[in-house]
Amino acid sequence: xxxxxxxxxxWRAGSDGDTIVVHDPATGEAIATVAAGTPDDATAxxxxxxRAQAGWAATAPRERGEILRASWQTLVDNADELATLIxxxxxxxxxxxxxxxTYAAEFFRWNSEEAVRIHGSIGISPxxxxxxxxxxxxxxxxxxxxxxxxxxxxITRKVAPALAAGNAVVIKPxxxxxxxxxxxxxxxxxxxxxxxxxNVVPTNHSGPWFDAATANRACRMVSFTGSTEVGRVLLxxxxxxxxxxxxxxxxxxxxxxxxxxxxxxxxxxxxxxxMRHSAETCTAANRFYAEAGVADAFxxxxxxxxxxxxxxxxxxxxxxxxxxxxxxxxxxxxxxxDASVGAGASVATGGSAIDGPGHFFEPTVLGGVDPADPxxxxxxxxxxxxxxxxxxxDAMIDAANDTEMGLAAYVYTADVxxxxxxxxxxxxxMVGLNRGAMSDPAAPFGGMKQSGxxxxxxxxxxxxxxxxxxxxxxx
Numbered sequence: 444x445x446x447x448x449x450x451x452x453x454w455r456a457g458s459d460g461d462t463i464v465v466h467d468p469a470t471g472e473a474i475a476t477v478a479a480g481t482p483d484d485a486t487a488x489x490x491x492x493x494r495a496q497a498g499w500a501a502t503a504p505r506e507r508g509e510i511l512r513a514s515w516q517t518l519v520d521n522a523d524e525l526a527t528l529i530x531x532x533x534x535x536x537x538x539x540x541x542x543x544x545t546y547a548a549e550f551f552r553w554n555s556e557e558a559v560r561i562h563g564s565i566g567i568s569p570x571x572x573x574x575x576x577x578x579x580x581x582x583x584x585x586x587x588x589x590x591x592x593x594x595x596x597x598i599t600r601k602v603a604p605a606l607a608a609g610n611a612v613v614i615k616p617x618x619x620x621x622x623x624x625x626x627x628x629x630x631x632x633x634x635x636x637x638x639x640x641x642n643v644v645p646t647n648h649s650g651p652w653f654d655a656a657t658a659n660r661a662c663r664m665v666s667f668t669g670s671t672e673v674g675r676v677l678l679x680x681x682x683x684x685x686x687x688x689x690x691x692x693x694x695x696x697x698x699x700x701x702x703x704x705x706x707x708x709x710x711x712x713x714x715x716x717x718m719r720h721s722a723e724t725c726t727a728a729n730r731f732y733a734e735a736g737v738a739d740a741f742x743x744x745x746x747x748x749x750x751x752x753x754x755x756x757x758x759x760x761x762x763x764x765x766x767x768x769x770x771x772x773x774x775x776x777x778x779x780x781d782a783s784v785g786a787g788a789s790v791a792t793g794g795s796a797i798d799g800p801g802h803f804f805e806p807t808v809l810g811g812v813d814p815a816d817p818x819x820x821x822x823x824x825x826x827x828x829x830x831x832x833x834x835x836x837d838a839m840i841d842a843a844n845d846t847e848m849g850l851a852a853y854v855y856t857a858d859v860x861x862x863x864x865x866x867x868x869x870x871x872x873m874v875g876l877n878r879g880a881m882s883d884p885a886a887p888f889g890g891m892k893q894s895g896x897x898x899x900x901x902x903x904x905x906x907x908x909x910x911x912x913x914x915x916x917x918x
Contacts, residue, residue: 446477448484448645449628451491452638458483463618463645468534468766469756469801475532477621480644482655485613488642492584492611493661495639500581500609504559510635511555511607517634518548518599518627525623529594530757532620534765534801537757539720546882547596547627550603550900553884557905558607574916579909581609582687583663586656588615588649588677590669591768592723594623600888600899601666601689602631602641608908610664611640613656619768621645657681664688664908668725670822671848671893689897689907691725691889693822694850697843698728699865701856702736708877709855710744713828715879716853718752718806721765722826723772726851726873726882730819731830732839738832742810745828746791749806752826754797764826767802776804776825783809783818783829793826814842822848836865844870849891853879872898 447454461479466472480488499507518525526540533540563578585605589597598614605612616624621643628643646652656662657680664687667677671693681688698716700709716728733741757765767773773796780794793807804825812818812829819829833839843852852871856862859876866874872890875881882888887898897907 445625445629446475448478448480448488449625449641449643450484450488451494451642452632457481461647463621463647465532465619465622467531468768471800471802475622477625477645479647480652481646481648482651484644485615485646485652485656486659488613488644489584489586489656489659489661491639491642492613493659495637496584496611496661499606499611499637499640502609504561507607507609508555508558511551511558511603514603514631514634514636515548515551515555517630518544518551521630522548525595525626528623528626529620530765532622533591533594533768535721535723535757536762536765538763540757543593543596543720546884547593547599549884550596550599553900554603554607554905557604557902560902561608561905561909568915572917574918576914576916578912578914579906580912582908582910583610584661585610585612585664585666585908586615586653586662587612588653588665588667588669589617589624591617591619592720592725594620595627597668598624598627600884601668604899604905605666605908606636606640608905610908611642613642613644615649615652615656616643616645618645618647653677654680657684657686662686666907667691674895689899691895691899692850692893693848694725694727694890694894695729695820695822695846695848696726696851696853696871697869698731698853699839699843699855700731700733700737700741701854701858701861702734703857704737704855705857706737706741706744709741710748712853712855712875712877712879713745714748716875717828718749718764718826719880721767723768723824727824728828728853728879729823730843731828732833732843733830735832735834738830739810742791742808742830745830746808749808749826749828750792752806754803754806756801764806767804767825770802772825773802773804776823776827779818779821779823780807780809780827783812783816786813786816788812788816788818788829820846840865840868844868847893850894851875851881851890
């Protein structure tokens with residue numbers, strides 16, 4: 444893998460010689476240096492994508508699909524290398540990193556099959572005067588901005604459907620984890636993706652980079668995954684050119700445990716929903732509502748499970764919770780926990796940052812949390828589980844919905860009818876019913892309210908990267 448920018452199928456240095464130093468969050472040590480792109484480099488990448496766009500769009504869907512399937516196979520064949528790279532720059536346990544690569548690769552296999560199933564329609568107008576033809580051509584060059592918590596999967600979840608639909612792309616990976624993005628681009632080229640169809644340009648200056656990339660006339664769409672705060676900014680900037688947008692933004696997932704639930708199953712699901720990938724996921728359970736009859740028992744069982752979690756380097760045997768991404772993350776988590784304890788919450792286990800080197804926080808369970816506690820209104824993005832007892836079902840659902848976020852939610856109950864009725868009342872784009880995991884390339888991933896616009900995955904995902912064209916025809 445080169446340490447340069449990947450533009451038009453070629454590796455090159457940044458135009459001003461700037462670089463990004465990548466650190467291992469488990470030790471704080473520098474592990475690599477890569478080129479940092481400028482606004483001019485972003486423009487060059489968009490122009491390279493534009494040159495490749497027409498040819499790729501004209502490529503037969505079956506041929507595009509075969510290249511995507513080859514991309515899936517190439518990623519699978521290099522899974523161990525990619526997982527090691529993710530653990531080095533992100534810190535997540537190696538088992539989670541391997542799981543991410545399996546998930547990331549699957550978007551190429553799924554969309555290799557969707558590439559040949561972009562359907563249009565034909566019908567006669569009600570007046571009988573003409574035919575109504577509807578087709579879905581590619582939108583054009585797509586600028587993609589991806590987050591650090593899934594260095595591979597957040598790229599492939601966008602790139603695979605965009606390529607399947609016939610678009611060329613420009614990716615800005617995060618400064619924290621650019622290595623995986625660059626290696627993925629290299630592997631896609633090896634799998635047969637033509638030069639210029641996938642371009643990767645990390646940068647130290649995200650705002651000017653984004654402005655330059657989206658100001659270019661060739662750019663027709665923005666796909667972003669990240670915080671709601673940044674999403675609002677990018678939406679305003681995209682509005683200047685009326686660009687199509689797809690955004691997967693912040694979450695604040697409620698995890699609801701009714702008193703008839705199998706508590707052992709609920710705790711097992713809670714550990715998945717909270718702790719997978721070191722608790723740094725947008726779908727992570729953020730608030731735990733436990734019905735009064737089981738609140739104490741659930742808190743105790745969850746605390747026992749969290750207390751058994753081994754924290755450390757993602758390369759160490761038995762570790763299931765790695766470091767947080769940086770010191771700022773530790774400070775944010777500590778502030779939320781300290782404020783909650785100060786307001787009366789009890790610490791069932793954990794509660795503190797772990798002395799360095801590296802950026803670690805103890806797996807933590809807080810009991811008796813007030814529904815209005817700030818820890819319930821902020822995305823924690825760390826291994827902290829605040830438990831909120833409830834007795835009134837309607838009031839609990841009102842509290843669960845009392846947020847501008849609506850990405851994911853979880854419900855545990857032995858009564859499937861009650862579970863379905865609850866799920867239907869939750870203002871969340873995705874609900875796990877007696878399940879702690881829900882992500883699947885075959886399912887539509889996305890949120891309601893300020894958690895996003897559009898969907899990634901499933902059959903819906905490929906149409907996000909298409910236009911709808913209507914042709915009135917007479918013959």
